[in-house]
Amino acid sequence: MNYRYCLVLAFLAILLVPVTPITLAQEIPRSEIVWVGEVTGAVAPAGWNPMLPDTSWGVFLMYCSLFLYSSRDDVWIPYLAESFRWIDEYTFEVKIRPEARWWDGTPVTADDVKYTFDLAKRYTLPWSGYWDYFDRVEVVDAKTVRFVLKKINYYQLLSALHTVLILPKHRFEKLEAELGPKITEFKDDDPEKIIGCGPYRLLTWATDHWIYVRVDDWWGKDIFGLPRPKYVGRREYKDNTASALAYERGEHDVSTDFYPAIWEFWTVKKLARRTYFAHPPYFLPGDVILLYITYTKYPLNVTVVRRAIAHAIPYNDLVSKAYFNYSVRASPSMIIHIYPAYAKWIDKDLLEKYGYDYDLEKAKKILDEAGIIDRDGDGVREMPDGTKLGPYTIQVPYGWTDWMMMCEMIAENLRKIGIDVRTEFPDFSVWWDRIIRGTFDLVICWSAGPGFDHPWNVFRVVMDYRLTGPVGEAYPSGDWERYRNPEVAELLDAIAAETDPEKLAKMYSRLQEIALKDLPAIPLFYGAVWYEFSEEYWVGWPKEEDPRWFGAGGMWTVNSIPVYFFIAPKGETPTVPAWIKELQFPTSKLFEELAKVLKPPAPPVAPAIEERLSTLEKDVETIKGRLSTIESELTSLSRE
Numbered sequence: 001m002n003y004r005y006c007l008v009l010a011f012l013a014i015l016l017v018p019v020t021p022i023t024l025a026q027e028i029p030r031s032e033i034v035w036v037g038e039v040t041g042a043v044a045p046a047g048w049n050p051m052l053p054d055t056s057w058g059v060f061l062m063y064c065s066l067f068l069y070s071s072r073d074d075v076w077i078p079y080l081a082e083s084f085r086w087i088d089e090y091t092f093e094v095k096i097r098p099e100a101r102w103w104d105g106t107p108v109t110a111d112d113v114k115y116t117f118d119l120a121k122r123y124t125l126p127w128s129g130y131w132d133y134f135d136r137v138e139v140v141d142a143k144t145v146r147f148v149l150k151k152i153n154y155y156q157l158l159s160a161l162h163t164v165l166i167l168p169k170h171r172f173e174k175l176e177a178e179l180g181p182k183i184t185e186f187k188d189d190d191p192e193k194i195i196g197c198g199p200y201r202l203l204t205w206a207t208d209h210w211i212y213v214r215v216d217d218w219w220g221k222d223i224f225g226l227p228r229p230k231y232v233g234r235r236e237y238k239d240n241t242a243s244a245l246a247y248e249r250g251e252h253d254v255s256t257d258f259y260p261a262i263w264e265f266w267t268v269k270k271l272a273r274r275t276y277f278a279h280p281p282y283f284l285p286g287d288v289i290l291l292y293i294t295y296t297k298y299p300l301n302v303t304v305v306r307r308a309i310a311h312a313i314p315y316n317d318l319v320s321k322a323y324f325n326y327s328v329r330a331s332p333s334m335i336i337h338i339y340p341a342y343a344k345w346i347d348k349d350l351l352e353k354y355g356y357d358y359d360l361e362k363a364k365k366i367l368d369e370a371g372i373i374d375r376d377g378d379g380v381r382e383m384p385d386g387t388k389l390g391p392y393t394i395q396v397p398y399g400w401t402d403w404m405m406m407c408e409m410i411a412e413n414l415r416k417i418g419i420d421v422r423t424e425f426p427d428f429s430v431w432w433d434r435i436i437r438g439t440f441d442l443v444i445c446w447s448a449g450p451g452f453d454h455p456w457n458v459f460r461v462v463m464d465y466r467l468t469g470p471v472g473e474a475y476p477s478g479d480w481e482r483y484r485n486p487e488v489a490e491l492l493d494a495i496a497a498e499t500d501p502e503k504l505a506k507m508y509s510r511l512q513e514i515a516l517k518d519l520p521a522i523p524l525f526y527g528a529v530w531y532e533f534s535e536e537y538w539v540g541w542p543k544e545e546d547p548r549w550f551g552a553g554g555m556w557t558v559n560s561i562p563v564y565f566f567i568a569p570k571g572e573t574p575t576v577p578a579w580i581k582e583l584q585f586p587t588s589k590l591f592e593e594l595a596k597v598l599k600p601p602a603p604p605v606a607p608a609i610e611e612r613l614s615t616l617e618k619d620v621e622t623i624k625g626r627l628s629t630i631e632s633e634l635t636s637l638s639r640e
Contacts, residue, residue: 028211028231028233030537031537031569031570032229032230032231032569033211033229033230033231033232033233034229034231034232034233034253034254034538034564034567035233035234035235035251035252035253035254036057036058036232036233036234036235036252036253036254036255036256036555037234037235037236037237037243037246037247037251037252037254037255037256037257038057038234038235038236038237038243038255038256038257039236039237039238039239039240039242039243039257039397039399039400040236040237040397040399040428040429043207043236043427043428043429044207045189045205045207045210045236046187046429047186047187047188047189048062048187048188048189048194048202049183049186049187049188050063050126050165050167051119051123051125051126051167051183051184051186052184052185052186052187053126053432053433053436053474053476054429054432054476056205056210056234057234057556058200058202058210058212058232058234059165060165060198060557060558060560060561061198061199061200061212061232061561062194062196062197062198062200062201062202062212063165063166063167063196063197063198063558064079064080064100064108064165064166064197064198064558065079065080065161065162065163065164065165065166065558065559066078066079066080066081066094066096066113066161066162066164066166067079067080067081067161067162068162068551068558068559068561068562069158069161069162069451069452069551069552069559070549070550070551070552070559071449071450071451071452071551071552071553072284072450072547072550072552073547073550073584074451074452074586074587075584075585075586075587076161076162076584076585076586076587076590077562077579077580077583077584078097078583079558079561080096080097080100080108080166080197081094081095081096081097081161082095082096082097082098083095084590084593085593086593086594086596086597087146087597088597089152089594089597089598090135090148090149090150090152091146091147091148091149092146092147092149092157093140093144093145093146093147094113094144094145094146094147094161095143095144096108096109096110096113096143096144096145097143097219097220097223098143099219099220099222099223100197100219100220101197101219102168102170102195102196102197103195103196103197103201103215104195106168106170106195107142108166108168108197108219109139109142109143109169110139110140110141110142110143110144110145111139111142111169112166112167112168112169113137113145113166114137114138114139114145115167115169115172115173116164116165116166116167116169117130117134117137117160117164118137119167119172119176123181123183123184124184124469124473124474124475125184126476126477127160127163127164128477129156129466129467129477129478130156130157130159130160130164132151132153132156132466133149133150133151133152133153133156133157133493133496134147134148134149134150134157134160135148135149135150136148147160151493151497152496152497153493153496153497154496154497154591154594155452155453155456155457155496156496158452158453158587158590159453159457162552162558162559163557163558165558166197168195168196168197171195189205191203191204191205197219198215198218198561199214199215199218199220199224199226199227199561199564200212200213200214200215200227200232201213201215203231207236208235208236208237209233209234209235209236210233210234211231211232211233211234212231212232212233212234213230213231214226214227214229214230214231223579224565224577224579225565225577225579226565227561227564227565228564228565228566228567228568228569228574229538229564229567232564233252235251235252237257237399238398238399239398239399239400239401240257240258240259240260240399240400240401240402241401242399243255243257243259244257244259244260247259247265247273247532247534248265248269248271248273250534250536250537252534253533253534253536253537253538254531254532254533254534254541254555255530255531255532255533256530256531256554256555256556257530257532258323258326258400258401258402258403258528258530259532260324260401260402261324262275262282262324262326262532263278263282265532266278271534271536272534272535272536273532273533273534273535273536274532274533274534274535274541274543275531275532275533275543276529276531276542276543276544276550277543277544278543278544280325280326281325281326281327281328281528282326282528283326283327283528283529283530283531284528284529284531284550284554285327285336285338285449285450285526285527285528285529286446286449286450286526286527286528286529286554287446287447287448287449287526287527288330288334288336288446288447288448288449288458288523288526288527289330289444289445289446289447289523289524289525289526289527290330290444290445290446290447290462290521290522290523290524291309291313291394291410291442291443291444291521291522291524292435292440292442292443292444292445292462292480292481292521293306293309293441293442293481293519293521293522294438294440294441294442294481294482295481295482295483295484295520296438296471296482297441298387299372299383299387299389300392300441300442302383303517303518303519304366304367304370304372305367305372305389305419306518306519306522307356307366307519308363308364308366308367308372308417308419309363309414309419309522310332310356310363310519310522311356311357311358311359311360311362311363311366312358312360312363312410312413312414312416312417312419313358313410313413313522313524314358314409314410314413315329315357315358315524315525316329316358317409318406318409318410318524318525319525321405321409322402322403322405322406322409323402323406323525323528324402326528327525327526327527327528328525328526329524329525330523330524330525330526331346331351331523332351332354332355332356332516332522332523333346333347333350333351333512333515333516333523334447334455334458334459334462334511334512334515334523335454335455335458335508335512336449336450336454336455336526338526339450342450342454342455345455345504345505345508346512347508347509347512347513350509350512350513350516351512351516353516354513354516354517355516360413360416360417363417364417364418367381367417367418371383371384372384372389372418373418374418379415379418379420380418380419380420381417381418381419388420389418389419389420390419390420390421391420391421391422392419392420392421392422392441392442393421393422393423393424393440393441393442394407394410394411394421394422394423394424394441394442394443394444395407395423395424395425395426395431395434395440395441395442395443396425396431396443396444397425397426397427397428397431397432398425398426398427398428399425399428403444404423404425406444406524407423407425407444408423410442411423421441421442431443433474435480436474436475436476436480437471437472437473437474438468438471438472438480438481438482439471439472440480443480444524445480446527447461447462447478447521448460448461449526449527449529451552452587453496455508456492456495456496459488459491459492459511459515460478460492461477461478461479462478462479462481462483462515462520462521463479463483463485463488463511463514463515463520464478464479464488464489464492465479465482465483465484465485465486465488465489466479466489467479468480468482481520481521483518483520483521485514485518487510487514488511488514491507491510491511492511494507495507495508495511499591529553529554530554531554531555535570536570537569537570538567538568538569538570539567539568539569539570539572539574540566540567540568540574540575541563541567542563548562548563548566548576548580549562549563549566549576549580550563551563562577562580565577565580566580
């Protein structure tokens with residue numbers, strides 16, 4: 001081939017190479033983009049299909065939920081929804097905003113809501129668990145949808161309102177026809193083909209970062225305005241150290257990672273960095289974090305072994321040494337004890353009877369008395385039938401340095417009592433896949449935290465067998481250790497339909513008794529709602545002295561959307577849009593409205609009694625007239 005022709009082809013090839021994400025990120029003015037950072041192992045993004053078990057961060061910027069919820073304040077904001085009402089105790093109606101539309105101009109309708117929820121009946125999706133309680137989702141008209149319960153569970157109904165992202169039926173039904181069950185594996189990573197209804201769309205992506213761009217003709221701008229950043233970028237990091245260094249350099253504006261001695265950023269280095277609190281514990285308390293121990297592998301499923309493990313965990317050291325006192329030890333009851341509203345449900349007598357503390361000698365004694373001893377002198381105990389206690393692995397994702405240190409501490413202590421446990425730190429995607437498929441020995445993982453449904457929510461995530469399926473299949477909603485107890489499910493259903501405090505106390509006591517005796521998982525500490533921000537480029541972030549709005553789940557979920565409407569580039573004055581306060585209503589309003597439809601009607605009045613009452617009313621009026629006449633005559637006489 002002619003040499004000059006080759007040069008021309010090479011030159012044209014250079015011209016035709018598209019702008020890479022790195023180049024685009026460098027070209028965007030820093031005052032127009034907010035960068036969000038997080039440690040996930042810097043693996044390829046999972047995808048932007050909300051049906052995936054794990055999605056790439058920011059999917060909630062493109063799709064909307066019906067409502068937004070703040071567990072910090074226990075308040076709601078209608079988002080896609082305009083209003084709600086109870087039809088009866090089983091039926092909840094939602095009106096969708098008339099302005100709501102998809103990016104292609106198609107209206108968001110009740111059919112979209114129904115289709116989204118019905119998908120979770122046909123396939124195993126993150127929101128499939130709601131169908132344990134839903135009977136149907138029905139369309140009343142184009143903008144009205146009803147949720148009809150088959151079993152009363154108001155907690156699950158409310159949860160669905162702010163967690164499920166509504167999908168466009170006109171796009172996904174075509175994908176479903178094409179892909180069938182494979183639609184649950186569809187990554188949806190072509191930005192040009194995604195049709196959302198949120199204020200941002202995916203612009204471009206690479207392995208370790210991606211960028212969303214604001215939709216300036218967004219349907220919600222006349223109601224909510226437009227979010228302030230034109231772009232929102234996402235950066236992925238291999239580990240906490242890399243994330244902390246990038247945070248220090250100002251490469252991201254808000255993070256959801258663990259940084260050792262976080263206070264040194266502003267007290268020692270004098271940087272414009274902060275956490276929600278400027279003082280200990282620095283972070284808001286979130287989920288109850290537990291050690292999950294599989295029930296599918298003998299002898300880890302033996303209760304006495306699990307109780308020995310519970311006594312071998314150095315709870316206070318986990319918090320002080322690995323967690324920098326960002327939290328406190330969790331109550332073995334599984335109920336968050338630091339809030340009086342929740343602590344009232346803790347049964348102290350049960351804690352006294354079945355509770356556990358760090359005590360290696362007691363752990364050894366428990367095993368000795370059960371005949372679980374080291375028979376061959378290799379340091380590893382055997383069951384009476386000769387089965388060794390190990391080797392096992394305890395896992396958390398690589399890069400989560402605080403949890404990695406906790407794993408090392410727990411594994412070391414378990415080896416001291418004769419249980420052979422080693423640590424393993426896979427990539428996040430591998431770790432998460434093992435959790436949702438139930439193919440692990442021991443893992444540290446979250447459950448649930450404060451909110452309108454606590455402590456019910458923690459017991460459900462940890463102990464409700466209906467959230468999982470056979471080992472090896474992906475059922476991501478909870479009960480990861482595969483604990484099986486039908487009584488738990490019955491109690492959970494009864495609690496979610498009950499309002500009598502005395503009855504609730506008895507049922508919560510029974511759940512605590514089961515949890516403390518069977519040890520399906522061992523509460524370790526209350527996970528911090530990781531949230532550290534930088535005011536180097538953007539200001540107005542929510543904090544203790546200026547709380548603004550802080551959604552359930554922090555910066556991870558759709559509930560964080562209002563934050564993007566009140567932050568501002570440094571140099572400007574950040575203001576909170578009026579709608580954030582004006583549209584808020586407390587959870588109590590939902591139940592007050594429910595009480596109105598539950599109020600029994602007045603008993604009917606018998607016809608004879610009704611006729612007699614009418615006669616009496618007429619007699620009373622006649623007497624009043626006569627009294628008035630007498631009063632007039634007496635007045636006349638007094639004048640004479």
